[in-house]
Amino acid sequence: MESSLTVQTSSGNYVVTVGAGIRKKISSYLPKSYESIYIVSDQKVADLYMEDVKANFPSFQQVESYVVPNGEASKNIDQYYQLITDALEKGLNRHSLVIALGGGVIGDLVGFFASTFMRGIDFVQMPTTILAHDSSVGGKVGINHAYGKNLIGSFYPPVAVIYDVETLTSLPQREVRSGYAEVVKHGFLRDSAFLTDVIRTDLNKPLSQQTLKEHLLQGIQVKAEVVEKDERESHHRMFLNLGHTLGHALESELGYGVWTHGEAVAVGMLFALKVSEKTFEVKLSYQELLQWLKHNNYPLSLPDVKVASLLEKMKKDKKSRDNHVQMVLLKQIGEPIIQKMDEGSLCRDLEDFLGELVQQND
Template sequence: MLMSQSAMPVPTRKVQVDLANRSYDILIGPGLIEAAGGEIAARRPGARCAIVADETVAGLHLKRLEASLAAAGLAATRFLVAPGEASKSFAVFERVVEALINARIERGDLVVALGGGVVGDLTGFAAAVVRRGVDFVQVPTTLLAQVDSSVGGKTGINSAHGKNLIGAFHQPVLVLADSAALDTLPAREFRAGYAEVAKYGLIDDAAFFSELESNWREVFAGGPARLNAIETSCRAKAAIVGRDERESGERALLNLGHTFGHALEKATGFSQRLLHGEAVAIGMAQAFRFSARLGLCAPSVAARVEDHLAEVGLPTRIQHIQGGVSPVEGLMAAIAQDKKVSRGALTFILARGVGGAFVAKDVDPAAVEAFLKTEAAPA
């Protein structure tokens, strides 16, 4: 009997990050957690694995990953951390590093990050420094991690001065983006990840953004539209990373919305009041409104961006943050610590239109502060 179309297996999609002898695959599709053991063993036969996951993700996916590794003949240990941005700290980082050393993870072994962006960033940084660098695999379980943080080798933890200020470039050897894992995400988490999907259209792919405007409900519902969005996002990021691994040029475009967004995250204490993707959504809307204020794009363009983000349920303004944020002076202090600041000069990703983002250097701090005061004013 023929299988129904809905029951047909979904082919795994593959995107390669081209970095010469450090190139690696991003595999996208359902069932990749169950297939992880075979995929890892094919690349690192006999390696011992140390899995790092947060407690919430562990309850959902860890047993299946461990069973897959065991079936492939790969021994594995586990280490769990608390969920949330607070785990990207020196204290938790030290615990992860010591756990990997205690597990006798050697240079021929693997560290496996199972979870969202927090676990991926934290685990990748630990892998970068243990024994001066061991290989690691990303198994991202959130939309945000699948389309953004798991790809490209940026790893790190937060400082009291700002987000991701301590870290290293350390590329994974494999990314396994199990699309079925997204079915376990709370709606708020999925929406937050969608902000990073929309970002790729806003940077340099106006056609993709238009497609999202028309089909975002299908992306949220799952199926081919979701896989297409993940694959398109990963291809866009992989191409940029392949050309500019260490963000000396165009890779900075991937930070669209992040300068404003990171400042807002710091202002909310890296708490659940504002998820990373929500901060990016506000930041992208601000980047386009600031661009319009500077005469770089039409106000209607900024309104179009804001309208789409709002339509999917994302916040787009400071006033949408529960509990408010610190005064503008606090936001400016955080912006001054941004990683893109060069010799004290502010750098922003601004836009001349949808799909027309560019790196703007030497942005006048007074203009940014005046803009933020307008943004922070009561509606």
């Protein structure tokens, strides 16, 4: 049984459909017909699902494909340029459709490509990871720069999101962990009931398709509601970056791909809760989150990272203003706020937090 919800944007609405086996009936979810189809994936996903997607289209229709290397390191200017070149050589035009078949890396890279190829062509998100339930909705697309994550990009919504939960059964455990960090984030942004339900999930056991579907739909609903209020990230949409200020800095500092995005965000979220509890003198679910992360084998042992270097990267975060770090904090669960941080206090808090992580892992 499939479920759907509609996301409203300034450039038009699109439908997010979640269900089992729906990769085999893509044409049912496309808004119109296209002259040609261009499917972009990474090698792992292409080996599993590329032929299923190609089989949706008749033999007389031009269907092309392109495979990029696996991993976050592919979200760069060189891969973007190669994608443009390949599409031109294969004769794509403004009446073509691009399908992003894969996780968040593919969705971001392919979406950015679609937003700029011939000044913009239609694209469809086909997420194959749990993590991509977040990145595939909302229209933020882009690539990384050596100075930071997603610093080159645009706002460009897909014409549809087709989310086949059957593709999630092939995920390695590390990718499940990575994805559920963003599900937990949506729990903190929504309410205690959703949060409690999510952090009861034991990721060491196989997850049922029904559990995945329910959690993913609720997470997507949280994101859709925020995006509809603030599509261009002028204020409310920044709340979706809970945990990302430190998370992105860690990804850049460690080297993209050393930790997954979700693993870095999980630690960033833990830090945001710690700072929130101190700033607003409230009791949040810091200990509950910490225990859940430990139980589910998230990496909490950092190498010898330099606080000064992390702070410089946090200053380059897109929420930063006037060379000051701004973080998403929580006054209560479900009450996020953008907070300008004092650099001296932030430095001390970060040193204390990293020291506590070391003690936790001794």
